[in-house]
Amino acid sequence: MNNKHKQRQLESPFEYLRRKDGSVFETETINNWYKARAFVLDKLKEVAFGVGSKQHLHVVLTGDSPRMLAVVRQIALSAHYVNFDEEAQDGMKNRTVITLVSRRATIIEELQQEEYLCNLPKICKIQINDLKPERTDSYVDIELHIVEAWKPDDNVCIVISEEEVNVFFDSEVAASACKIDTRKAVLASRIYNLGMLIDNLPYEDVHNPHRYALALDSFQYDFLRRKMEPLVDDAQWKGNLNTVKGGLSNIFCSDCFETRAKEMALSMGGLGRRENPWEHYDEALSKSEHARWVADKLIMGYRPLNERERFCEEGLFGKEKYQYRKWLKNSAQDPVHIDLCSYRDLRRIDPESLKYDSFLMLSIPWIKAAK
Secondary structure (H helix, E strand, O other): OHHHHHHOOEEOHHHHOEOOOOOEOOHHHHHHHHHHHHHHHHHOOOOOOOOOOOOOOEEEEEOOOHHHHHHHHHHHHHOOOOOOOOOOOHHHOOOEEEEEEOOOOOHHHHHOOOOOOOOHHHHOEEEEOOOOOEOOOOOOOEEEEEEOOOOOOOOOEEEEEHHHHHHHHOOHHHHHHHOEEOHHHHHHHHHHHOOHHHHOOOOOOOOOHHHHHHHHHHHHHOHHHOOOOOOOOHHHHOOOHHHHHHHHHHHHHHOOHHHHHHHHHHOHHHOOOOOOHHHHOHHHHHHHHHHHHHHHHHHOOOEOOOHHHHHHHHOOOHHHHHHHHHHHHOOOOOOEOOOOOOHHHHHHHOHHHHHHHHHHHHHHHHHHHOO
16 A cells, blocks of 8 residues: 555646636635545546447536536536547437536626636537537537426436535545546656657558557557656646646546446457457447547647638648647637547548547557556
8 A cells, every 4th residue: 555655646737737827716715626636536426338339428507606516517528438439419429417406697608717617518419408409410429407306217317416415525635636646647748749640541441459459559658658757847837827727637547547448348248268358349439538638628628710710721731730720729819629529520620630549449458557
């Protein structure tokens, strides 16, 4: 136990996040993020669905305090599952459903604040009381329901009360949650340093695991064995909000690794004894990772291109296209990302990113096993 404790790398990265205008978030808000993360990861630790499952997660929160809204935020960051199917009919997409019980007329506006869901409610499917649902064709795998009262109506449902959240947030366990073990996030971040080993691969057959053999060998025997460095680089993180959000995305991504492993264990039934589920289901995993990334980026304040920006982007080529995309993404007040789209559109718009999602999913067993 002591040896494992010594190996942990505890950091406090949420303090570096800033509002779009550069101002700091309140200390209570930051603490709520940490505590909500610990609460939700524990609450959902046994939830997983196999590839092809027709089930979905439904979480009901019976309160709308700042603590409860922080829990909503964390569920939207963490509850992403491999059986989400963006191209299925609406009722079969298997989105995670978050139901918030609230009588406040301003609750949607509150959820759209930067400390909570920010741009997610503007893009995802949402239903308010008995009104007609909005954006039923959304490519986002999170669905929001706002109701004034709730009655049980779902076989896979977790109910979270205000009292339960308060008990946890005020506990000694929650007090220790303000430090995060960032080791797996650091290892995940190294995937983006592989450079030509992935960049030089052609786009065709992007989910063929054998094409990544050389990159996986290099990652396993070189990048994973390098000395563990902190996730937070104070010099780079201060004043560079995109760097901060990129680092936090690695945390949110690695938080899902245990769920991914459970999903692969559940999905082995139809495979031969020698088949590797991570390889066999790499495409399904990659699609789920893109959906997780989309929710992450929307919550972190990014938005998709509007019609004017899309028109400008499509008229550019080569270096000019790259520079325009970078300029949009680096906007402090209104960051825009070209990859905020469906997986189907991503294959056309930015096929380069598909290779990194695919390789990241293949790397999870090695990252989980790393010491």
